[in-house]
Structures are given as C-alpha cells and as structure tokens.
Amino acid sequence: MASLGSIRRDFAPWTNPEAKPLIRFENVTKHFGSHTAVDNLSLSIYEREFFVLLGPSGCGKTTLLRMLGGFEQPTSGRVLLDGQDLSGVPPYRRPVNMMFQSYALFPHMTVEKNIAFGLKQEGMPKDKIAERVASMLKLVKLEKYAARKPHQLSGGQRQRVALARALAKRPRVLLLDEPLGALDKKLREETQFELMDLQQELGLTFVIVTHDQDEAMTMADRIAVMDAGKVLQVATPAEIYEAPNSRFVAEFIGSINIFDGEIVEKKGGTARFRDKSGSEFLVSLGANPQVNGSGSLAVRPEKMTITRQRPADAVNAIEGEVWDIAYLGDLTLYNLKLDDGRIIKISMMNSRRTVEDVLTWYDRAWVSFAPDAGVILTR
Numbered sequence: 447m448a449s450l451g452s453i454r455r456d457f458a459p460w461t462n463p464e465a466k467p468l469i470r471f472e473n474v475t476k477h478f479g480s481h482t483a484v485d486n487l488s489l490s491i492y493e494r495e496f497f498v499l500l501g502p503s504g505c506g507k508t509t510l511l512r513m514l515g516g517f518e519q520p521t522s523g524r525v526l527l528d529g530q531d532l533s534g535v536p537p538y539r540r541p542v543n544m545m546f547q548s549y550a551l552f553p554h555m556t557v558e559k560n561i562a563f564g565l566k567q568e569g570m571p572k573d574k575i576a577e578r579v580a581s582m583l584k585l586v587k588l589e590k591y592a593a594r595k596p597h598q599l600s601g602g603q604r605q606r607v608a609l610a611r612a613l614a615k616r617p618r619v620l621l622l623d624e625p626l627g628a629l630d631k632k633l634r635e636e637t638q639f640e641l642m643d644l645q646q647e648l649g650l651t652f653v654i655v656t657h658d659q660d661e662a663m664t665m666a667d668r669i670a671v672m673d674a675g676k677v678l679q680v681a682t683p684a685e686i687y688e689a690p691n692s693r694f695v696a697e698f699i700g701s702i703n704i705f706d707g708e709i710v711e712k713k714g715g716t717a718r719f720r721d722k723s724g725s726e727f728l729v730s731l732g733a734n735p736q737v738n739g740s741g742s743l744a745v746r747p748e749k750m751t752i753t754r755q756r757p758a759d760a761v762n763a764i765e766g767e768v769w770d771i772a773y774l775g776d777l778t779l780y781n782l783k784l785d786d787g788r789i790i791k792i793s794m795m796n797s798r799r800t801v802e803d804v805l806t807w808y809d810r811a812w813v814s815f816a817p818d819a820g821v822i823l824t825r
Contacts, residue, residue, distance in 0.1 A: 455646075457667060458682075459492040466529075468493040468651055469514065469619065474523035476509050476675075483509040485675035486523070493618075496645050496652045498662040501672035502698070507655045510672075511621050514653065515544040527619070543617035545625055549608035551596040558583070558592040561611045568615070582610040585644070602633045609641075613648065620645075622654040626661060638664045659699055663687065671695050687746075689732075692825045696744045703750070703790050705743040709822070712738075716817060719743050723786045727762040730818040741824040747793035749819035752780050753812050754805060760814035766790065768809045780805070782813050 459465040467490035476484040484506045491497045499507035512518040513525055516537035525532045532540060543564075551560050561582050565575045583589045586606040596604055605625065612620055625641075626634045642665050645652045656662055662669050663683040670680045671694075679691045690696035693704065707721035712731070719727045721743065729743060756763050769789060770781035773796075780792040790813055805811055 455667070457494070459495070460490070460668065465492060467491055468495075468528055469653070470524075470526040471510070471513075472524045472526065474510075474513065474520045474525060476506070476513065476518065477521045482675050484513070484520075487675065487677055489670060489677055489680065491651065491653060493651055494649055496642065496665055496667045497654070498666035498669045499653065499655045499672060500657070500659065500662040500669050500698075502657060505672040506675040507672050508623055511544070511623055511653065511655050514619070515542055515621050516540050517544070541618040542621060543612045543615055543619075544621040544623065545608050545612040546623055549596075549604050551604060551607055551611075553596050556593050556595055557588060557599070557607050560596070560607055561614050564611065564615050578614055582614050585613070585647075586610045602637060605637065609644075613644075613650075617650070619651045619653060622652065624656055625654065626656075626658075634661070635664075641665060663699075671698060673698075689821055690744065690823065693742055693744070693823050696821075696823060701747050701791055701793070703745045703747065705745075706741075707743065708740040709738055717822070719822065723784070723788075725764055727820075728817045729820055729822060732818070732821070737822050737824055739824070741822050743820050744823055745815055745820035747779070747791040748795075750790070750792045750813050750815045752782065752792045752794060752805065753814070754809065756812045757814050760812070761817055762819075763812050763814040764790070765810065765812050768805055768807055768811055771805075771807065780811075782811060 469491040471487055471489040474484055474487050475482065487510070499510060501507050509518060513520055516532065516535060519533070527540065527542070552563065555563070558579055561579045562575050565578060570578070583592055586609060588603065588606055588610065591599060591603060596607070599607065609625070626637055638661060641652070654665065666683055668680060668682055669686050670677045671686065672678065673694055679686060679695050686695065686699055690699065696702045697704070705719070705721040705727070707719055709717045710720045711718040715731050717729050717731055719729050721727070727743060731737060751757070756765070764784060766782040766784040768780060769783040772779040776796055778794050778796055780794065782790045782792060784790060792813055
C-alpha cells in the first residue's frame with residue numbers, strides 16, 4: 447500500500463492497540479458561563495509524542511492545555527495522566543510544566559536565576575541547583591548569557607530561557623502555548639527544528655498549542671485539528687494534509703480547491719464525480735470505497751498542472767482564463783477563472799530558470815489533474 451507522504455520518525459504507538467496512552471481526555475467538557483469551550487472531547491496522547499493541538503482562535507485548544515496543566519478544571523469528564531485522574535491535583539503537584547506564550551520571565555532576575563527559580567521553590571540543594579542550571583544552559587546554548595537579564599536578550603534567547611526554566615524541573619510532559627508566536631519568521635523556522643531535536647534528546651512528551659499550520663506540520667508526530675471545542679481529526683501531518691476527513695480540515699490546512707457535486711457512477715476503485723457546473727472528473731476512491739452520493743472533491747493546488755493546450759492524455763481537465771499570477775521564486779501560483787466565475791488555484795514548481803511560451807494574464811489555459819490527486823469529502 448502506498449504511503450501518504452513521509453513520516454518524521456519511526457514512532458507510532460497509536461497504531462498499536464495494546465499501547466497505553468500517557469495522557470487521556472475522557473468525555474471532557476468545559477463551560478465558561480453559557481459558552482462551551484470544550485465539548486465532550488476524548489483524546490489520547492502517548493509517551494514521547496510531539497503532539498500538536500491546531501485550530502483557529504477560540505476553538506478550545508488552550509483551554510484543553512490549561513486543564514492538563516491544572517490551571518482550569520473540567521466541568522465534566524476526566525483528565526488522566528498515566529492512568530491517574532488529575533481531578534483536584536494542583537498544578538505544582540503534577541509532573542507537568544507549562545511554557546506560556548509571554549514567556550513570563552522575571553525581569554529583575556538573571557538568566558541563571560530565572561532557570562533556578564522553580565528548583566529553589568522545591569527546596570532542591572544549592573549544589574544540585576547549580577548543576578541542573580548549568581546543564582540547562584548548555585542544553586539551550588546560553589552558557590555565555592547566564593548573568594544577563596531578560597531585557598538584554600533577543601526574543602529568541604528569551605524563548606530559550608523560558609524553555610530551559612520549564613525543562614529544569616524535568617517534567618514528564620511539557621506544555622507549550624504558542625511558544626514561537628513572538629519570534630520573527632526566520633527564527634521561528636530555526637527554533638522549530640531546535641525544539642524537535644530537544645524533544646528527541648530528552649525523551650519527553652511535548653503538547654503544543656498553535657494556530658500556525660506550517661509550525662504544526664513541521665514539528666508534530668500527530669496533529670489534532672480542533673474547531674468549536676471538538677476534535678475533528680487526529681492524524682500524522684501527511685495524513686491530515688493528503689487525506690482530510692472533512693471540508694473544514696481540508697480548508698484549514700494549506701490551500702485547496704473544492705468542487706461541490708455528487709458521485710454519479712462507481713466502478714471498481716474509481717468514481718465518476720459531476721460538479722454543479724456539469725463538469726465530470728474521474729476520481730480514485732482510495733481508502734474510502736464506500737463513499738456515495740453528494741459531496742465535495744478536494745484537490746491541492748500542487749496536484750494540478752496548468753498548460754496552454756489541453757494535454758492529450760488528460761483524464762480530468764477544465765478550461766478557464768488566467769486571472770492572477772504570483773511568482774515566488776521556487777513556485778509560481780496561478781488563479782484560473784473558470785467560465786462560471788469560480789477560481790481554481792494552481793501551484794507550479796519553477797524547476798528551470800527559463801520557460802518558453804510563458805502563460806500570462808488573461809490567456810486561456812487548461813488545468814488538469816490525475817484521478818488520484820483529489821479526495822472526496824462527504825462532510
């Protein structure tokens with residue numbers, strides 16, 4: 447069976463029916479007055495997993511994280527850690543530490559003292575504190591900055607101090623709420639890989655909240671896509687992207703073209719799909735041979751090809767007018783306006799420095815795609 451994209455590492459305890467999750471949310475609901483932030487949600491997270499909660503603002507992902515950290519209590523349902531019900535267990539008694547979006551560093555303390563703060567609160571001996579702080583500074587590559595105060599550091603350095611402080615107590619689970627939100631684009635990209643390497647090196651379980659799709663796709667072993675207090679899909683980044691289980695997930699992750707219509711014929715592992723404009727497409731059913739009736743055909747822009755003439759071997763092709771073009775260096779993005787007014791997005795890799803017969807604005811062109819390029823969604 448063909449694989450849906452590459453995997454980040456050879457680690458998939460969720461595929462083993464005998465594996466026990468480290469963290470378990472069981473039918474958890476959280477109300478704030480009349481607002482339901484988390485709605486009867488169940489979810490399992492495994493030891494050493496880099497797990498990402500992804501969704502739009504207000505979907506409940508931070509509330510879920512705070513309930514795991516002990517900063518909020520469920521209205522109903524249970525949060526379990528290694529089989530233990532965490533109800534009534536205060537944050538400081540949980541083997542969990544949380545790194546906040548603001549970093550929450552003490553401005554009057556040095557880097558060294560910020561990292562040592564939680565250890566002093568626990569009453570750890572001074573020599574052990576010094577040893578642990580030194581190892582944390584080395585881990586986050588801040589040995590030279592131990593005597594500096596937060597205002598003397600860059601955003602990326604402050605982020606590392608907050609991370610070192612959170613890791614100093616050696617929690618079993620590290621919770622991170624939008625940890626890279628304050629960093630610029632280049633530093634965010636660098637820090638994503640640093641966090642992944644750090645998590646692998648320490649062998650901890652990371653649960654991270656973000657609304658940034660690229661961040662989630664880069665770092666996660668698995669992603670839970672959330673909306674309106676519910677988990678819509680839990681899967682690896684490749685599965686979320688290539689095989690979304692709903693229109694919301696398809697549209698939330700990356701760019702997508704949606705054709706609404708219905709299946710008019712099925713034969714073997716393929717179906718003939720007719721969209722509302724009357725265009726027909728041959729579609730591979732893949733892992734969903736039982737799909738029937740009305741639905742939506744979802745096709746990613748990079749799975750499509752744009753050409754001036756209809757390709758002779760094209761199974762699925764539709765004609766329109768080049769409406770917009772964006773040259774991004776490695777890619778060129780095209781918006782093709784169909785005769786019924788719909789816009790189709792196509793992404794083409796610029797594999798050569800020069801191209802003959804370049805398409806430009808208002809040219810007539812054809813977009814084509816293979817039968818296995820798209821997925822049919824029924825919800």
